[in-house]
Amino acid sequence: MITIENFILITILSPLIVSILTPFISKSTILRDFLGPIGGVISSWGAFNIMSSALNNQNITLEIVKIAEGISIGFEITPLGAIFGLVASFLWIFAAIYSVGYMRGNKEKNQTRFYAFYAMAVHAALCIAYAGDLLTLFIFYEVLTFSTYPLVTHKQNEMAQKAGRLYMSILVGSSVILLLPAIIWVWVTTGSLEMSQNGVLDGKLDVAYAPLLLAMFVFGIGKAALMPIHKWLPAAMVAPTPVSALLHAVAVVKAGVFTMLIVLTNVFGIDFLAKTGASEWLIWLASFTLLVTSIIAIYKDDLKARLAYSTISQLSYITLGGALATSMATQGAALHIITHAAGKITLFFVAGALYVGAKITKISDLNGHGLSAPLIFLAFFIGSLSIIGVPPMTGSWSKFFLMLGAANSGYVVVIGVFCISTILNAFYLMEIPARAFFFKKERDIHVKIPKLILIPTLITSFLTILLFFFIEPFQNLTSMMVSKI
Amino acid sequence: MIDILTKNLPILVVLCPLITSLFVVLIPNIFFSWISTTLSTFLTFLFSILLYQEIQIHSHISYALGKWLPPIGIEYIIDKVAIIPIVIISGISFIATIFAYKIMPEEIEKKSISKVYSLWLLAIAGLLGLVTTGDAFNLFVFLEISSLASVALVAMGAQKDKQALVAAYNYLIIGAVGATLYVIGVGLLYGITGTLNMEDLTDRISDLNNNKALIAGFGFMIIGIMVKAAVFPLHIWLPRAYAYAPSAVSVLLAATATKASLYILARILFSVFENSENLISNTLLYVILPLSIIAMFAGTIMAIYEKDIKRLLAHSSVAQIGYITLAFAIGTKASIAAGFIHMFNHAIIKGGLFIAITSLGFFIQKRVTINNLSGLGRAMPITFFCFVLCSLSLAGLPLTAGFISKLYLIKATISSDAIWIAILILISSALSVVYLWKMIEVMWMREGRKIVIKENPTIYISLIIITFFNVYFGLDASLVVNASFEAAEKLIGDLK
Numbered sequence: 001m002i003t004i005e006n007f008i009l010i011t012i013l014s015p016l017i018v019s020i021l022t023p024f025i026s027k028s029t030i031l032r033d034f035l036g037p038i039g040g041v042i043s044s045w046g047a048f049n050i051m052s053s054a055l056n057n058q059n060i061t062l063e064i065v066k067i068a069e070g071i072s073i074g075f076e077i078t079p080l081g082a083i084f085g086l087v088a089s090f091l092w093i094f095a096a097i098y099s100v101g102y103m104r105g106n107k108e109k110n111q112t113r114f115y116a117f118y119a120m121a122v123h124a125a126l127c128i129a130y131a132g133d134l135l136t137l138f139i140f141y142e143v144l145t146f147s148t149y150p151l152v153t154h155k156q157n158e159m160a161q162k163a164g165r166l167y168m169s170i171l172v173g174s175s176v177i178l179l180l181p182a183i184i185w186v187w188v189t190t191g192s193l194e195m196s197q198n199g200v201l202d203g204k205l206d207v208a209y210a211p212l213l214l215a216m217f218v219f220g221i222g223k224a225a226l227m228p229i230h231k232w233l234p235a236a237m238v239a240p241t242p243v244s245a246l247l248h249a250v251a252v253v254k255a256g257v258f259t260m261l262i263v264l265t266n267v268f269g270i271d272f273l274a275k276t277g278a279s280e281w282l283i284w285l286a287s288f289t290l291l292v293t294s295i296i297a298i299y300k301d302d303l304k305a306r307l308a309y310s311t312i313s314q315l316s317y318i319t320l321g322g323a324l325a326t327s328m329a330t331q332g333a334a335l336h337i338i339t340h341a342a343g344k345i346t347l348f349f350v351a352g353a354l355y356v357g358a359k360i361t362k363i364s365d366l367n368g369h370g371l372s373a374p375l376i377f378l379a380f381f382i383g384s385l386s387i388i389g390v391p392p393m394t395g396s397w398s399k400f401f402l403m404l405g406a407a408n409s410g411y412v413v414v415i416g417v418f419c420i421s422t423i424l425n426a427f428y429l430m431e432i433p434a435r436a437f438f439f440k441k442e443r444d445i446h447v448k449i450p451k452l453i454l455i456p457t458l459i460t461s462f463l464t465i466l467l468f469f470f471i472e473p474f475q476n477l478t479s480m481m482v483s484k485i
Numbered sequence: 486m487i488d489i490l491t492k493n494l495p496i497l498v499v500l501c502p503l504i505t506s507l508f509v510v511l512i513p514n515i516f517f518s519w520i521s522t523t524l525s526t527f528l529t530f531l532f533s534i535l536l537y538q539e540i541q542i543h544s545h546i547s548y549a550l551g552k553w554l555p556p557i558g559i560e561y562i563i564d565k566v567a568i569i570p571i572v573i574i575s576g577i578s579f580i581a582t583i584f585a586y587k588i589m590p591e592e593i594e595k596k597s598i599s600k601v602y603s604l605w606l607l608a609i610a611g612l613l614g615l616v617t618t619g620d621a622f623n624l625f626v627f628l629e630i631s632s633l634a635s636v637a638l639v640a641m642g643a644q645k646d647k648q649a650l651v652a653a654y655n656y657l658i659i660g661a662v663g664a665t666l667y668v669i670g671v672g673l674l675y676g677i678t679g680t681l682n683m684e685d686l687t688d689r690i691s692d693l694n695n696n697k698a699l700i701a702g703f704g705f706m707i708i709g710i711m712v713k714a715a716v717f718p719l720h721i722w723l724p725r726a727y728a729y730a731p732s733a734v735s736v737l738l739a740a741t742a743t744k745a746s747l748y749i750l751a752r753i754l755f756s757v758f759e760n761s762e763n764l765i766s767n768t769l770l771y772v773i774l775p776l777s778i779i780a781m782f783a784g785t786i787m788a789i790y791e792k793d794i795k796r797l798l799a800h801s802s803v804a805q806i807g808y809i810t811l812a813f814a815i816g817t818k819a820s821i822a823a824g825f826i827h828m829f830n831h832a833i834i835k836g837g838l839f840i841a842i843t844s845l846g847f848f849i850q851k852r853v854t855i856n857n858l859s860g861l862g863r864a865m866p867i868t869f870f871c872f873v874l875c876s877l878s879l880a881g882l883p884l885t886a887g888f889i890s891k892l893y894l895i896k897a898t899i900s901s902d903a904i905w906i907a908i909l910i911l912i913s914s915a916l917s918v919v920y921l922w923k924m925i926e927v928m929w930m931r932e933g934r935k936i937v938i939k940e941n942p943t944i945y946i947s948l949i950i951i952t953f954f955n956v957y958f959g960l961d962a963s964l965v966v967n968a969s970f971e972a973a974e975k976l977i978g979d980l981k
Contacts (some may be wrong), residue, residue, distance in 0.1 A: 067889070068966040139883035146882070153930065161930050165922075172918055176881070177911045181895055181904065188899045208506075 004053045004060045005473050008075050011046030011089060012126045014039045019119035020106060026112040027444055031185060033104075033464045036096030036115055043089040043126070047082075050130075054082035061132055069185040069414035070192065073139065075133035078197075078266070079477040080334055084258045085129035087341045092122050094456035095246035098349055101452025104241050114154060119148040122470035125251035128258065133193040134183045134267070137259060138175070141223070144255055145171045152239045163235040170232040179220025186267060195262065197481075199269015210268070210278035217263045223256025224319055225312045227289040233312055233451070237304040241352025244304060249311055249344040254337050257318040260408055261333055265481065273325040286320035287417045289313070294424035300364050303351045306428060307344070313421065314340045314387065321402050324414065327482035329405020334478040335471070337388065342464045343395055346383030346431075349457040350376050357449040364430060368441025370433065371451055377436045378463035384429035386464035389422055394467035397475075492504040494536045495548040495561040498571060501616045502578075506606030510599055518599040519586050522606060526579040529613070533568075540568050541648065544975070547619070555619070556682035561621035566756075566972040569825050570616045570748040573832045577740040578609045584840055585733035585946040588847060592645050592731045601641055605737065608634035612745045621671045621757075622681045625664065628713065631745070632660040635738060639730040646852070652725035659712060659722040666707025673702030683757050691760035697856070703764060703868045706753060707772075714746035716773075716810055717780030720803045724787075727799035732843035735795060739802060740836035744828055747809055754813060755821065755976040771881035774814040779905070780807030788920045792854040794842050797920060799837065801879065804913065807833045809912070812894055818973045825969035827890035830878070830958065834887055835877035837951040841928040844868050844944050855927055862928030867945050869928055871952040876921040878955040881914050886958035889966070 002010075016169040018039035053060060055079050063074040099118065101109050124144035131137035145168070187193050190200045205213065205258040222229045237280050253433050264273065273279045290313050297309035314336070321333025353376050354360045358369070371379050386393030389400075399418065467474075505525035512518040533614040539546065540563060548561040563571070582605070593601055611631025618624050642649030675681055677698045678689040693699050699821045708719070715723040723743075727735050758765055786803025791797040809831070812824030845861055845868060846853040864897070878885035891914060898907040958965055 064964070065960050067961060068963045071892070142883045161926065164926070168922060173915045176915045177908065181907045181911060182897065184892070184899050185904070188896060300517050437856045
């Protein structure tokens with residue numbers, strides 16, 4: 001019988017082992033390429049077990065290293081962490097298979113390095129998911145930034161260099177200048193780095209400082225891509241598509257909003273936020289980001305850039321849900337981590353498939369190609385519906401809860417924001433299948449999608465439907481998240 | 486036998502390199518002069534470790550030189566504060582000596598090598614003497630020994646680049662002015678108190694609170710030491726000296742030289758003048774605090790615009806010294822401890838970076854500038870990897886030693902309600918990522934000439950050791966943290 005502590009180790013260590021092992025077995029391409037998917041299966045097996053223990057409300061903590069008095073690297077299972085950990089490790093399986101198809105199909109250089117850092121990034125994301133205290137969270141937040149740098153700059157050309165600079169300066173700058181002092185401020189105020197389900201600041205922090213501390217957190221967590229610190233995400237799209245798919249639609253950005261939600265619920269506590277109104281400005285900022293980036297997305301002709309802006313907009317749903325500080329909205333935000341992940345990874349998979357299969361990157365070049373790759377466009381269609389929030393796709397659940405939460409909180413305007421954004425979503429996402437199927441073909445291109453790319457794409461798109469029917473365990477977890485001890 | 490050894494440890498730490506330096510100069514063979522230097526530094530390191538253990542038992546060791554009891558005779562004092570720089574200096578000089586083996590003959594002609602090693606040991610002896618002595622005038626003697634030896638070492642760089650002579654001359658003149666100011670200060674204090682023993686000074690000063698001569702003496706002493714510690718704006722000797730000295734010397738000086746003086750600064754501020762509270766708190770608030778903040782930014786910005794890598798690292802040292810003095814300036818127990826933590830960590834970080842850069846220079850056979858780094862990351866993966874780790878440590882990123890210093894420094898500033906200082910520190914450390922990243926990016930991104938370089942284990946072994954420490958002390962910092970907190974407690978007591 002494996003204990004839950006060991007499952008934590010299995011989940012977080014398997015990507016690390018994959019990462020370390022990859023350079024040593026680079027001679028055998030087959031072995032190297034499929035180490036990732038195998039690691040993904042083992043890791044998500046652990047994550048499933050962790051989730052079932054979280055559902056049984058077991059309180060599991062695990063200290064790995066004690067750095068000094070009061071500082072340690074340790075892990076703990078929280079409901080939200082269990083969700084995020086499962087999402088990251090489970091989608092890694094498909095992303096890993098997909099990357100093999102992509103890297104081979106595209107004949108990319110330095111594949112060994114790519115796989116090694118890819119797995120390292122997943123490791124960091126999982127460590128964030130199960131982080132037991134604020135410092136562990138911060139440490140792996142930084143590890144995640146640095147391990148994705150070689151992936152973003154994979155092409156090692158001038159454009160990659162520029163994008164890499166922007167990526168690093170925003171993510172490292174914001175986290176070092178704002179997130180770190182915010183964490184230490186909490187440490188000094190409460191005397192420890194621990195978090196708790198009810199929040200730790202109530203009664204300890206002077207209420208007048210609460211909005212300032214919150215602002216330091218919000219702008220320090222650059223990975224959540226709130227305006228005006230969202231620029232790194234479109235820049236990061238120069239990376240190979242598997243990176244955009246898993247990391248910049250799932251692991252990295254979700255690590256950002258995960259951190260944001262953890263801070264809102266487990267550091268401040270939603271009661272404290274609701275009582276003091278410290279997060280009111282965040283509601284408006286998130287709504288603004290949400291709408292503006294949706295509008296920008298409409299004007300982007302580059303498929304990946306449009307998806308990137310769509311991602312920023314969807315991340316703001318999650319921040320907004322947390323900032324509304326009602327239990328329904330927070331649940332909706334947490335569910336959106338899963339539902340958006342499944343949908344958006346599918347869309348990115350499609351973007352990469354079109355690049356590998358037909359070298360298409362622009363939306364205007366898609367006209368009439370629907371029937372040359374019908375399955376791929378079907379997957380895109382399903383994924384889009386999920387993101388728009390149409391039943392029976394899973395995205396409808398999170399939107400439903402978010403809207404309920406907005407209604408509960410008394411910010412009726414926010415319901416309007418969600419509605420407008422839904423229309424905008426439909427507008428910019430549906431254009432792609434519409435062009436592919438209904439527009440006239442301008443030129444003939446031979447589209448050939450490798451199987452290793454097609455299959456994971458279909459699976460993740462199917463997942464968005466499947467999750468509509470099996471959302472219950474996740475919903476149980478999110479309701480545990482907002483319940484009081 | 487063992488008993489005699491333990492009793493005499495305080496003096497052995499200084500005598501061991503001092504005596505070896507006298508006969509190393511006579512050995513004509515390169516290898517033998519190197520091996521005796523290595524043995525001597527190793528023994529010194531061993532003695533300092535033994536001394537560390539001794540300190541854990543008796544927290545204060547007083548050693549009367551030649552059995553002349555203090556305050557008449559010269560007293561050597563080892564306590565929980567002094568042990569930190571002693572371990573840093575002896576440890577780093579051991580690693581630097583190992584590193585020097587291959588590098589030294591590359592830059593210095595054969596017949597002068599034994600002389601260089603002799604000066605090398607003399608400088609180490611001077612630095613160690615500086616931190617062990619409890620006598621204000623004896624301190625001046627060691628200050629001069631270490632400075633003159635370092636100047637001569639820097640000048641040895643002239644065999645490769647004539648600029649070294651200018652650098653050495655600068656260092657000599659500015660260093661001499663600093664030492665003179667210090668000795669004037671000591672003279673004034675001797676005039677009003679009649680003693681040179683530092684502990685005795687502390688007692689006698691307490692009655693003379695507003696004495697003008699006391700204030701003047703204090704001012705001279707502090708400024709003299711600040712020159713030696715390269716506190717902004719008295720740092721101008723430092724970038725040139727580090728940049729044009731022979732590579733191995735840069736490693737030694739960058740990691741150790743200013744640490745000893747910073748320790749003296751702390752000792753004067755918090756121990757010798759502990760009874761003149763007004764004087765100290767004014768100095769901290771109006772002199773050291775603003776200067777440190779300016780140093781943090783000036784050093785970092787200079788480093789960003791610098792093309793020559795060794796000078797770049799030297800400018801970065803100015804900024805890092807700024808962090809340490811800033812920690813002292815805040816003046817709480819936690820912040821002084823943070824200063825000592827960073828003193829230790831900065832030694833291993835800068836030592837590592839200088840070793841890495843020197844190794845790169847050794848293989849490309851040129852002065853290392855930013856443009857010469859192209860493509861070296863791919864040609865020398867081991868050195869590059871260690872360089873990146875040490876850089877991350879300098880920038881204070883998690884899982885490295887540098888993070889621990891930053892963590893405690895920020896915590897100390899926030900605890901004393903100076904959140905704006907915390908933000909300034911973090912902005913400057915985020916800026917330091919700019920120049921570090923500039924180097925990493927060039928090595929990683931740009932295609933260089935296609936050169937095949939076989940990395941040499943005799944060179945990278947010391948790099949790996951020091952990089953390992955950078956990571957190790959990021960994961961298990963309790964040794965450094967506890968020692969620093971004990972030191973801070975010893976310096977300012979439980980009061981604050």
